[in-house]
Amino acid sequence: MIKKIEHLGIAVQSIEKSISVFEKLLGKEMYKTEIVASESVKTAFIALGESKIELLQATDPSSSIAKFLSKNREGFHHLALEVEDLEFEIARLGKEGFVLIHETPKEGADNKKIAFLHPKSTNGILVELCEELS
Numbered sequence: 736m737i738k739k740i741e742h743l744g745i746a747v748q749s750i751e752k753s754i755s756v757f758e759k760l761l762g763k764e765m766y767k768t769e770i771v772a773s774e775s776v777k778t779a780f781i782a783l784g785e786s787k788i789e790l791l792q793a794t795d796p797s798s799s800i801a802k803f804l805s806k807n808r809e810g811f812h813h814l815a816l817e818v819e820d821l822e823f824e825i826a827r828l829g830k831e832g833f834v835l836i837h838e839t840p841k842e843g844a845d846n847k848k849i850a851f852l853h854p855k856s857t858n859g860i861l862v863e864l865c866e867e868l869s
Contacts, residue, residue: 737824741817741847741865742780742787746800747809750779750792757781757788765790771844776800778844789815789844813851813861821866825850828864833857840866 747753754765761781768779775798779790791812793801803812818824821840829835834853843849847865854861 736819738817738819740786741815741863742789742845743811744789744791744813744815744861744863745810746803746807746812747790747792748804750777750790753790753792753809754779757790761788767845769844770794771842773841774798774800774843776844780845787845813863815849815863815865818864818866821848821850821864824864828852842868 745753750768754768758764758781761783763781763783765779765781768777770777775793775795777792777794781788791800793804795801800812825835825838825840829838834856835850836853837850840848840850843863843865846868848868849863849865852862852864
């Protein structure tokens with residue numbers, strides 16, 4: 736079951752500059768930054784009600800964020816949905832015909848296991864499914 740919008744991912748060139756912008760904009764401080772080596776990305780999170788904003792900066796020129804920024808300007812990158820059972824949702828959505836980028840969960844940022852759905856099957860939106868790690 737999909738529980739809520741977990742976060743909106745925003746691709747940025749400079750996480751430090753972007754933290755300043757979003758802290759001023761939202762009147763809140765980022766609560767966490769971390770490097771996710773498996774995705775070659777540095778992340779920063781700010782809570783906003785029950786959801787979050789995630790800033791993403793590439794740490795490697797071959798990463799998906801670097802590739803995204805080479806084709807697009809800074810901005811919206813993905814929609815993350817919190818799910819109750821990630822393995823179940825991966826199987827369910829695969830059977831429904833959604834194209835899976837990850838057929839098995841992997842470790843993501845902010846204490847989550849994650850999997851992505853390809854934008855070609857979700858009306859052009861990159862969708863991340865995530866579940867809190869136990």
